Amino acid sequence: MRVAGEAVGHAAEAAAHGIDLVPVVVLLAAGVIGVPLFKRLGLGSVLGYLAAGLLLGPSGIALITDPGAVLSAAELGVVMFLFIIGLEMEPSKLWALRKQIFGLGIIQVTICGALLTGVGILLGFTPVVAFIFGMGFVLTSTAIVMQLLGERGDLVTDSGQKMVSILLLEDLAIVPLLGVVAILAPHTGDQGLLARFAGIGIALGAVLLLIFLGRRIMNPFFALLAGTKLREVMTAGALLVVLGAALLFQVSGLSMAMGAFLAGVLLSTSTFRHQLEADVEPFRGILLGLFFLAVGMSLDLAIAAENWIIIATSVVAYMLVKAIAIYVIARLLKSSHGEALERAVLMSQGGEFAFVLYTTAAAVGIIDAPTNAIFTATVIISMVLTPLAIIGLRFAMPKSTQSMEGVEEADGLSSKILLIGFGRFGQIASQPLLAMRHSVSIIDNDTEMIRAAAQIGFKIYYGDGTRLDILHAAGAGSADIILVCIDNKTNTTRIAELLRDEFPLAKVMARAFDRGHAIELIRAGVDFQIRESFESALAFGGEAIRRLGATAEEADDVVAGVRERDRQRFELQMAGGEQMAGRHLLISNAEDQAREGGVAVDPEQVEETVANSTHASAPV
Known part of the structure; x- marks a missing residue:
């Protein structure tokens, strides 16, 4: 009995000096209990995480006393989320979105930034501080918008793709904005200017290095790992790529999330793409939920109460002006009322990159600590209000939702x-x-x-x-x-x-x-x-010529000829011969028309006619 008692005592002592599992268990319990409850109430998972974080943080029951540490670790959730988005964005798709990214994105950031800077000046801040406040608020929360779009299955819609494009541009905008902060910082001389140019060079070098690694190294690397046939090794390799790309960009002064996104884009055409997505997804989900919990914990109700007038005014003014600007821009660029309104509501909040911008501005002396706290509280409250605004939009413009009553989900099916x-x-x-x-x-x-x-x-x-x-x-x-x-x-x-x-x-x-x-x-x-519609259209056309007097045999021959010429054109197009397929079509049609009119066919004349045609492109 004495030995057993000593063993228990040693175990307790070891536990006391080991990992403190209380915060981990509390955070997991908050996610497991709070989020399903909010989902059941129709309030969404994001609001559930934020509310649970507020309850657990210093402003609630204070089970978690250092939300900043949790937030730093939880930012990896945003990093992994951007990596998965990158896996869906093949370079060709990204190139197809270039007008939206660098057109719509720049327009929205520029106009909203100017308007919000003006709002800051009207609220009594100096122009430089108002600029920092406004530009930070312009940077919409990628995590919240992506999560809400993903839950609704809207990431692949045209409206969703436009919002993703704008978010990408806003994430890119943090780089020049940090450069502007360094320029606006007081007491910077030639040495500071030289350091800034060096920082730009390092950042460009990091981008080029990641592109080289993605194009030359990553595929052989994963092929080597796949050869081990060990799932845990592939998972470790996926995490290594995501976190390595994030670390490379972080030490280069860039956004960790953008590093992960670029790594995802470079791997989007890889044969291992879906395996990587499956490996990273569980970590992404847990860490992104932890990020929302940390944001809720970071809301300091004491500061909010002490400065409630300026914070409440800022939240209302900034969200309202930003939403109106986004709506007007969307309508001017031919978006529908519903799409423009949805984008305005979804993107009216500030985001996680605002914290980076405000912290950097405070570190170089542009803003003081109390101002930083006010700005941060304003952004956090706007993030908390966004899911509520979405619920309001849902009531104002209800969408038909599918009832699962009497419907069985696919699970364990095994038919051939x-x-x-x-x-x-x-x-x-x-x-x-x-x-x-x-x-x-x-x-x-x-x-x-x-x-x-x-x-x-x-x-x-x-x-x-x-x-x-x-x-x-x-x-x-x-x-x-x-x-x-x-x-x-x-x-x-x-x-x-x-x-x-x-x-x-x-x-x-x-x-x-x-x-x-x-x-x-x-x-x-x-x-x-x-x-x-191909076979039904052929049958339709065949019946038409029968009703016009063709025999069944003639109609079958004509339909067979059309089908054969289509097959030949299809094979030419598969080989990349669009113009050849178009010429083949026109030559075939010209020969058919000539025969129908009882005219002798001169192949050279037909070729010359087709060559002079300006419409020799194969139809789709």
């Missing part, structure tokens, strides 16, 4: 045939399979259609085929053939890429929207594709 999408196309495609008594697992994300199908005897499971975890749950890993029958071009291609990378043994058939999409799908690895 998986059909994704049960719209008009999928319903018809499934009938031959069911007629041959094949076992087919069907998933769709339209709950109304699922319930309607159930009434006539179809068992459809709820699931989004663009998500890797759903594909696993739907049995893609054991399926012999997968039919992608959805009507969204972007999502169809994404599913095809996921299937190619994660389930290479399954045969994949896909519904294509048009010729260009069909080519895209073949390059994404599908085994068979068909344009959704």
